[in-house]
Amino acid sequence: EINEAFSGSTVAVLKDLELDPAKVNVNGGSVALGHPIGASGCRLLVTLLHELKRRDRKMGLVSLCLGGGEAVAMVVKR
Template identity: 65%
Template structure:
């Protein structure tokens, strides 16, 4: 039985010197594409490349911090190189299920100035 369906996906690139703000652009593109406000998300998983990066991105996007990395992020859980996106999505899906939330947002920055963002909706 599927845990969730993908509502939308977006990617964005910024100049490499602004790498850690790339998720802001990716999330904004995603929200425009799926026509949902950030407030619609029950949970948000953002890769914590660095704590300051997470805080800056959350501030720019207006995160409700009670919904962000509720089990700890990469600083607490680890940052498996090449598998961070999978770890973030798995954490998000299982926590949405546990809390019976509806929408989840996963996002991370990529080397060289890229970012990805994905919205999911819990099924069942």
């Protein structure tokens, strides 16, 4: 999942990295689910864990911008 404070930036990332849109932000992303500042990281992790279990997957990736040009990403394995 890509944390999207703005949907336009996510569209650009999908295109630039040639990611499959069917596999990214499968629940609609932050614009649809909410972008609570200070809790977005937790929301992203919980959504990822739920989807890994629901889809019976072993690994997932989540990313989050931190503002000011920084970012963080995390790979989770079940």
